[in-house]
Amino acid sequence: MTTEFLKVAQAAREAAAELAPLPRAPKDGALRAIADALVAHAAELVAANAEDVERARAQGTSEAMIDRLRLDEGRIAAIAEAVRQVADLPDPVGEVVRGATLPNGLELRQLRVPLGVIGIIYEGRPNVTVDAAALCLKSGNATLLRGSSSAYSSNVALVKVMQDALEGTEVPSGAVQLVPGQSRDSVKELMRARGLVDVLIPRGGASLINSVVEESTVPVIETGVGNCHVYVDAEADVNLAVQILVNAKAQRPSVCNAAETFLVHEKIADVFVPAALAALREAGVTVHGDERIAGYGADVVPVTDDDFFTEFLSLDIAAAVVGSLEEAVAHIRKYGSAHTDAIVTRSQGAARRFVALVDSAAVAVNASTRFTDGGEFGFGAEIGISTQKLHARGPMGLPELTSTKWVYTGEGHLRTSEGTVVAG
Amino acid sequence: MTTEFLKVAQAAREAAAELAPLPRAPKDGALRAIADALVAHAAELVAANAEDVERARAQGTSEAMIDRLRLDEGRIAAIAEAVRQVADLPDPVGEVVRGATLPNGLELRQLRVPLGVIGIIYEGRPNVTVDAAALCLKSGNATLLRGSSSAYSSNVALVKVMQDALEGTEVPSGAVQLVPGQSRDSVKELMRARGLVDVLIPRGGASLINSVVEESTVPVIETGVGNCHVYVDAEADVNLAVQILVNAKAQRPSVCNAAETFLVHEKIADVFVPAALAALREAGVTVHGDERIAGYGADVVPVTDDDFFTEFLSLDIAAAVVGSLEEAVAHIRKYGSAHTDAIVTRSQGAARRFVALVDSAAVAVNASTRFTDGGEFGFGAEIGISTQKLHARGPMGLPELTSTKWVYTGEGHLRTSEGTVVAG
Numbered sequence: 001m002t003t004e005f006l007k008v009a010q011a012a013r014e015a016a017a018e019l020a021p022l023p024r025a026p027k028d029g030a031l032r033a034i035a036d037a038l039v040a041h042a043a044e045l046v047a048a049n050a051e052d053v054e055r056a057r058a059q060g061t062s063e064a065m066i067d068r069l070r071l072d073e074g075r076i077a078a079i080a081e082a083v084r085q086v087a088d089l090p091d092p093v094g095e096v097v098r099g100a101t102l103p104n105g106l107e108l109r110q111l112r113v114p115l116g117v118i119g120i121i122y123e124g125r126p127n128v129t130v131d132a133a134a135l136c137l138k139s140g141n142a143t144l145l146r147g148s149s150s151a152y153s154s155n156v157a158l159v160k161v162m163q164d165a166l167e168g169t170e171v172p173s174g175a176v177q178l179v180p181g182q183s184r185d186s187v188k189e190l191m192r193a194r195g196l197v198d199v200l201i202p203r204g205g206a207s208l209i210n211s212v213v214e215e216s217t218v219p220v221i222e223t224g225v226g227n228c229h230v231y232v233d234a235e236a237d238v239n240l241a242v243q244i245l246v247n248a249k250a251q252r253p254s255v256c257n258a259a260e261t262f263l264v265h266e267k268i269a270d271v272f273v274p275a276a277l278a279a280l281r282e283a284g285v286t287v288h289g290d291e292r293i294a295g296y297g298a299d300v301v302p303v304t305d306d307d308f309f310t311e312f313l314s315l316d317i318a319a320a321v322v323g324s325l326e327e328a329v330a331h332i333r334k335y336g337s338a339h340t341d342a343i344v345t346r347s348q349g350a351a352r353r354f355v356a357l358v359d360s361a362a363v364a365v366n367a368s369t370r371f372t373d374g375g376e377f378g379f380g381a382e383i384g385i386s387t388q389k390l391h392a393r394g395p396m397g398l399p400e401l402t403s404t405k406w407v408y409t410g411e412g413h414l415r416t417s418e419g420t421v422v423a424g
Numbered sequence: 425m426t427t428e429f430l431k432v433a434q435a436a437r438e439a440a441a442e443l444a445p446l447p448r449a450p451k452d453g454a455l456r457a458i459a460d461a462l463v464a465h466a467a468e469l470v471a472a473n474a475e476d477v478e479r480a481r482a483q484g485t486s487e488a489m490i491d492r493l494r495l496d497e498g499r500i501a502a503i504a505e506a507v508r509q510v511a512d513l514p515d516p517v518g519e520v521v522r523g524a525t526l527p528n529g530l531e532l533r534q535l536r537v538p539l540g541v542i543g544i545i546y547e548g549r550p551n552v553t554v555d556a557a558a559l560c561l562k563s564g565n566a567t568l569l570r571g572s573s574s575a576y577s578s579n580v581a582l583v584k585v586m587q588d589a590l591e592g593t594e595v596p597s598g599a600v601q602l603v604p605g606q607s608r609d610s611v612k613e614l615m616r617a618r619g620l621v622d623v624l625i626p627r628g629g630a631s632l633i634n635s636v637v638e639e640s641t642v643p644v645i646e647t648g649v650g651n652c653h654v655y656v657d658a659e660a661d662v663n664l665a666v667q668i669l670v671n672a673k674a675q676r677p678s679v680c681n682a683a684e685t686f687l688v689h690e691k692i693a694d695v696f697v698p699a700a701l702a703a704l705r706e707a708g709v710t711v712h713g714d715e716r717i718a719g720y721g722a723d724v725v726p727v728t729d730d731d732f733f734t735e736f737l738s739l740d741i742a743a744a745v746v747g748s749l750e751e752a753v754a755h756i757r758k759y760g761s762a763h764t765d766a767i768v769t770r771s772q773g774a775a776r777r778f779v780a781l782v783d784s785a786a787v788a789v790n791a792s793t794r795f796t797d798g799g800e801f802g803f804g805a806e807i808g809i810s811t812q813k814l815h816a817r818g819p820m821g822l823p824e825l826t827s828t829k830w831v832y833t834g835e836g837h838l839r840t841s842e843g844t845v846v847a848g
Contacts, residue, residue: 017757017781017783020780020783021780021781100802102800102801102802103802106791106795106800108801110818113783115813115814116783116813194637198813198814199813199814213618213641214641217637217638219643219644219812219813219814220643221814237836239847240835240836240847243836243838243847244836244838244847247838247839247840251838251839251840251841333441351833355831356444356445357441357445359441359444359537359540359829360829361829361830362829362830362831362832363829363830363831363832364831364832364833364834365831365832365833365834366833366834366835366836366837367530367832367833367834367836367837367838368837368838368839370838370839371530371832371834371837371839372830372832376526376530376839377526377532377830378524378526378527388643389539389540389622389623389643389827390539390622390623390643390645390814390815390827391814391815393827393828393829393830394534394828394829394830395830403813403814403817404817404818405783405784405785405786405787405817405818406785406786406787406796406801406817406818406819407779407786407787407788407789408786408787408788408789408791408795408796409775409788409789409790409791410788410789410790410791410795411664411790412661412664412667412668412790412791413790413791413792413795414667414668414671414675414791414792414794415671415675415792415794415795415800416671416675417675423663423664423667423668
């Protein structure tokens with residue numbers, strides 16, 4: 001481990017210990033100070049960001065990517081406003097999750113506590129730097145941020161503004177840290193920092209997430225890979241099914257809760273598929289279908305096995321006809337990423353069976369897959385969508401950034417082979 | 425991956441899919457069938473166990489270890505009874521953890537669901553084979569068991585009896601699997617079986633757990649390493665403190681919630697330490713103390729830095745005098761394993777500060793560390809004590825062997841940039 005990395009990781013660790021016991025008020029105060037500072041230093045932030053934009057342009061980056069990278073005063077104001085919204089959310093820390101007075105008189109409580117130091121590895125826009133730091137701070141955690149090297153100048157400037165803003169507050173300025181350096185090695189250091197970092201959250205594409213899962217000795221929360229399905233049951237309302245499918249695919253194709261495959265029961269295929277193909281065509285979607293789907297439309301592209309595994313994130317969708325609900329479930333289990341899968345049906349029994357058999361973070365019944373989202377679920381904010389089963393599954397809000405601690409209080413309680421004795 | 429391992433892992437995976445949606449009654453029926461079969465086949469089990477005992481004896485294993493390994497009809501009856509007790513516990517699966525009707529009318533529920541396939545790597549007695557399988561089955565999970573090679577014949581026989589018993593029930597017999605072979609390679613295969621195994625729970629000493637954490641690509645729940653502390657505050661009741669310390673150390677020194685170090689505030693050392701040394705001496709405990717502790721007793725062994733890191737699991741305890749509660753907390757953070765740490769104090773403020781600052785799975789106030797236990801907490805059963813922060817922390821009962829699934833139900837709910845629209 002380089003001394004540079006060790007320095008920031010240890011600073012984060014020390015800050016985490018100071019931050020953890022703080023109640024809500026000083027944390028909210030610190031968040032508001034960060035929001036104010038971002039606005040006050042907008043000109044410097046835009047200047048730092050211009051270096052990233054210039055470098056990206058020199059490297060021939062597409063204008064769409066450059067737009068994702070760009071900060072202007074309006075965007076900085078929006079980032080600051082999002083920080084203020086995080087300050088307004090309830091503090092998850094200190095919540096009594098469970099508790100009881102045990103038969104022997106011990107008072108037992110399970111309290112929500114911060115995780116400690118959270119490492120975030122992300123490819124996204126520079127706003128993630130601030131969003132992630134704010135959510136972690138609100139939940140009492142220190143952050144070690146490792147953003148995209150394409151946004152390095154912006155991230156350095158953003159983290160400096162946040163740290164300086166914390167100087168005047170009760171929250172230690174070490175609570176927000178940027179992993180130094182832009183090389184792949186700095187990602188490796190973060191992944192091997194067991195004992196210094198409590199959890200790693202990779203945010204990005206499947207290859208980033210897989211490499212973190214493979215190489216990390218720090219516990220990882222996988223997020224965001226969404227190969228979502230819409231299954232149109234034999235007893236679906238065809239009109240509803242077409243609208244849900246088009247919404248799930250085309251309303252915002254670049255996000256993880258967009259649909260990537262539709263499956264249709266053979267009994268309803270003759271009615272549903274022609275209507276679906278027409279509506280998808282109108283929405284600009286290319287359908288990659290199996291032979292039976294292709295039989296309904298000349299513009300259907302032959303689907304490959306790989307297509308069924310693919311998170312297109314574009315106006316493309318794979319499609320197949322299935323012989324039963326169970327066959328749809330088997331397809332989803334085989335090809336899906338266990339993010340969100342939907343059924344459209346009028347049958348209560350089919351809905352119940354689908355919900356029971358599909359093993360995904362979210363199952364939608366007669367609704368678009370697009371609703372799997374912390375904002376839509378009422379969490380107020382979201383750090384990502386977990387597609388793993390341990391710790392958190394589905395949209396992760398503030399409580400998902402915490403652990404728990406058991407506290408038991410007695411008056412001299414001793415355990416003996418005959419039961420509890422209270423020391424006199 | 426060997427085809428032998430792949431065969432049992434895939435069988436477990438298929439069984440998990442069938443087992444997950446089962447309600448309580450068939451699972452309880454299966455557990456009772458297992459309990460009956462264990463009793464009915466006690467003679468065969470004892471015979472298989474005799475092979476392990478004989479081999480252990482030939483290898484010069486200590487009689488204490490052989491006693492841990494040995495099965496007789498009485499022990500088998502006790503194991504069967506424990507399985508019946510698991511059947512009597514409430515089923516965690518299907519519990520609605522959270523839920524709401526969202527402002528847009530979507531009905532949102534978060535349901536408890538099984539994790540899937542749970543791998544257990546353990547060194548313990550053969551009863552763990554049955555205990556672990558029963559807890560996993562009750563919580564809807566299939567199990568891949570990798571026990572100690574010293575108990576291999578016993579484990580093969582126990583798993584065969586359980587699988588045969590499941591044949592006549594609604595639970596697929598593949599739900600309980602023994603990892604084939606006794607080599608180190610079979611542990612490796614289990615650790616690399618990402619996608620087939622959902623979680624690995626190592627149960628054993630620190631070296632086993634560390635190697636699993638280092639090498640596993642399957643998510644791991646760390647259990648059981650307990651370097652627990654008793655801090656005797658300046659305002660402690662000395663009599664109470666002595667009794668709690670002796671209980672925490674000596675009542676059962678071989679378990680993870682036994683105390684391994686005591687720390688005493690310098691203001692109370694003159695009164696407390698002589699009394700503590702006398703009581704510990706009487707309980708047969710060797711004290712490894714710093715210079716100030718040594719000043720109170722001729723039989724105090726000089727403590728080393730390593731001693732403070734050590735989980736003795738024997739009638740030994742490390743000890744030091746500290747200048748403040750904060751110094752005690754810093755010691756615990758540096759040397760402890762974040763399992764259970766206790767404070768003895770009459771001061772409400774000191775108790776509150778200690779609870780807030782100690783970052784451990786459990787914090788005891790005026791009570792022995794020995795109460796950190798699923799049975800004592802009222803869980804009815806325990807698969808282990810997690811010392812990590814993700815997913816589960818502290819004693820793990822049945823709910824800790826589950827994940828969750830979000831289900832949302834609409835009537836054609838679509839997401840648009842202007843908010844929710846219901847398809848008509």
